[in-house]
Amino acid sequence: RISLFDNSTNHAFSSHIVDPGVRENNCYRDSMDIQGGDPCGDDGELNQPMDVEFDSSNNFWVLEVGNNRLQKFSQDGTFISKFGSYGTGDGQFYSPKDFAIDPSGNIWVADTNNNRIQKFDSSGTFLLKFGSEGCQTIQNDGTITGDTHNGKFCNPVSLDFDSSGKLYVADHNNRRIQQFDSSGTYLTSFGSYGTGNGQFKNPHFMTIDSS
Numbered sequence: 001r002i003s004l005f006d007n008s009t010n011h012a013f014s015s016h017i018v019d020p021g022v023r024e025n026n027c028y029r030d031s032m033d034i035q036g037g038d039p040c041g042d043d044g045e046l047n048q049p050m051d052v053e054f055d056s057s058n059n060f061w062v063l064e065v066g067n068n069r070l071q072k073f074s075q076d077g078t079f080i081s082k083f084g085s086y087g088t089g090d091g092q093f094y095s096p097k098d099f100a101i102d103p104s105g106n107i108w109v110a111d112t113n114n115n116r117i118q119k120f121d122s123s124g125t126f127l128l129k130f131g132s133e134g135c136q137t138i139q140n141d142g143t144i145t146g147d148t149h150n151g152k153f154c155n156p157v158s159l160d161f162d163s164s165g166k167l168y169v170a171d172h173n174n175r176r177i178q179q180f181d182s183s184g185t186y187l188t189s190f191g192s193y194g195t196g197n198g199q200f201k202n203p204h205f206m207t208i209d210s211s
Contacts, residue, residue, distance in 0.1 A: 002052060002062060002077070041067050044079035053101050055122065061099070061107065068093040070107070070124065083124030088114055091126040097157045098205075102182070103165060110169065115153040117169060117184065130184035131156070136174050138193060150178070151186035158205045168206060175200040 040047040047066030054060045055072075059080060062071050069084030084093050094113035101107055105122035116131035134152025136144050154173035161167055166187065167180045176191035191200050 001046065002049065002060075002073075043082065044071070044073075046071075050096070051098050053099060055101055056105055061101070063096060063099050063109070065095050065097065068096065070099065070109070072124075081124065083120065084109075090129065091118070091120070091124075093118075098159055100159050100161060100167075102161050102167075108159060108167060110156045110159050112155050112157055112172075115155065117153075117156060117159065117167075117180075119184070128184055130180070134174070136193070144193060150189060151180075153178075158203070160206060160208045162208050163210075168208065170203045170206045172202055172204065175202065177203070177206060 045067075046062065047064050049062050050065045051063040052060055059072055059074055062073065064071065067084075068086040069082055071082045072080040074080060083091060084096075086092060086094065088094065093109065093111050096109050097112040098110040099107060106127065107120040107122065107124065109118045109120070111118050111129075115133040116129050118129045119127045121127055131151060131153045133154065134149050135154035138144055153169070153171050155171075156169050157172040158170035159167060165182055167182070167184075169178045169180065171178055171189075175193040176189050178189040179187040181187055191198060191203070193199060193201065195201065
């Protein structure tokens with residue numbers, strides 16, 4: 001479910017604005033459910049909600065890992081629209097873990113297990129995609145092998161925009177952050193496997209501050 005809290009000092013609980021009920025809150029999906037449909041996939045129902053973002057109209061979008069989709073709700077929790085399904089085609093997802101809304105209102109989704117990023121307009125219409133699988137492997141002696149070409153991913157799990165509109169993606173199993181422009185063109189990256197300054201061990205989340 002999605003809960004609402006006020007903006008006071010103690011952030012007091014206000015209400016459950018999307019609360020589908022006991023059945024939907026305890027859904028279980030096996031691999032066949034993911035491909036063949038799910039009893040918790042009706043409009044307004046939630047299965048493993050992972051992220052929430054507000055658009056410029058103060059409606060909010062919810063990313064569901066379990067249903068491989070995004071749903072849009074009004075501020076009072078009324079269902080408005082949805083897009084996405086399980087698969088590898090344009091506008092389909094496989095366990096997406098994060099999304100972000102850019103300054104123009106476009107929606108960018110980290111399509112985690114498809115190892116790509118997808119971009120949609122504010123109504124959920126597919127615009128573009130970029131990325132493919134490229135995973136590094138850490139050997140027992142600590143050496144790293146594998147295909148980690150720039151612009152490829154090994155489970156992208158988090159993304160965010162800076163003030164100039166550039167997109168940063170946390171490339172989980174490649175232990176790095178990659179930067180792209182608004183068309184999905186690779187710009188630069190930083191990070192590597194390790195415990196030193198500027199190194200990562202499987203980064204899960206990232207955010208960009210106002211600076």
